[in-house]
Amino acid sequence: MNSKTKYVIGNWKMEPRTAVEARALFLSIKKQSSRIKNTSIIICPPAIFLGDLQMAHSGNKISIGAQNVFWENPSSGRGAFTGEISANQLIDSSVEYVIVGHSERRALGETNEIVAEKLHTIVEAKLTPILCIGERLRDEEGEYLSFIKEQIETALRDVPHNKIKNIIIAYEPVWAIGRGDDAMGPKDMHEVSLYIHKILVSMFGKKIASGVDVVYGGSVERSNAEELIKGGEISGFLVGHASLYADHFIDIVKIVDNS
Numbered sequence: 558m559n560s561k562t563k564y565v566i567g568n569w570k571m572e573p574r575t576a577v578e579a580r581a582l583f584l585s586i587k588k589q590s591s592r593i594k595n596t597s598i599i600i601c602p603p604a605i606f607l608g609d610l611q612m613a614h615s616g617n618k619i620s621i622g623a624q625n626v627f628w629e630n631p632s633s634g635r636g637a638f639t640g641e642i643s644a645n646q647l648i649d650s651s652v653e654y655v656i657v658g659h660s661e662r663r664a665l666g667e668t669n670e671i672v673a674e675k676l677h678t679i680v681e682a683k684l685t686p687i688l689c690i691g692e693r694l695r696d697e698e699g700e701y702l703s704f705i706k707e708q709i710e711t712a713l714r715d716v717p718h719n720k721i722k723n724i725i726i727a728y729e730p731v732w733a734i735g736r737g738d739d740a741m742g743p744k745d746m747h748e749v750s751l752y753i754h755k756i757l758v759s760m761f762g763k764k765i766a767s768g769v770d771v772v773y774g775g776s777v778e779r780s781n782a783e784e785l786i787k788g789g790e791i792s793g794f795l796v797g798h799a800s801l802y803a804d805h806f807i808d809i810v811k812i813v814d815n816s
């Protein structure tokens with residue numbers, strides 16, 4: 558592994574149902590994470606709960622991430638954009654990280670170009686992007702590799718070189734998301750990690766590329782986290798459904814922390 562930083566990122570998606578449940582889940586994760594030493598824990602709740610987590614968050618090492626941001630008017634961070642949330646508003650809610658390009662948002666129409674605009678906004682606002690990439694399907698001809706390449710190249714094409722090392726890339730093959738025990742194997746994960754690194758080297762050179770952290774997402778469970786982190790050549794995980802159970806999530810964090 559090139560990087561010294563390790564991450565476990567919880568993507569709560571459109572869960573839990575209420576603010577009371579969100580605070581309880583966060584507090585339970587917070588309580589159980591006091592002995593974690595070497596791993597950054599990032600919780601990304603629905604935007605409506607950011608204020609609740611901000612209150613529960615004080616004095617804690619857990620960071621808060623957002624699941625989305627709007628890209629228009631990045632400098633003023635305000636305007637007539639019904640339903641959208643600006644980077645400034647996220648910062649005001651103690652957000653430090655932003656997920657961008659998640660496959661579930663791409664499925665709703667978010668293109669590589671939109672992802673690039675959002676990523677630019679996040680970087681300009683000095684927040685840390687968690688750039689999600691990953692193929693929908695695997696084909697024997699290897700077309701999926703060009704798909705991943707295009708996602709990375711478009712998203713990163715306008716990012717100043719000195720900001721690249723602050724980006725976390727989350728490789729999330731869509732076919733492996735939300736499948737329970739059907740995560741990718743560590744050998745395939747290792748191969749893709751090398752491939753992503755190769756793309757970054759060709760875009761930015763070896764030194765910058767080696768500073769980028771790659772995490773894996775897609776059916777990470779406490780039962781498979783150990784073999785993935787040991788064999789996958791990755792810096793941690795983006796965890797979906799298992800992040801909604803504090804004890805499951807913390808077990809995954811402990812595995813990463815001890816790796």
Ligand code: PEP
Pocket residue numbers: 568729733734735736774775776777795796797798799
């Ligand atoms: C995700 O959607 O980001 C994800 C990793 O989901 P899951 O862990 O549920 O597969």
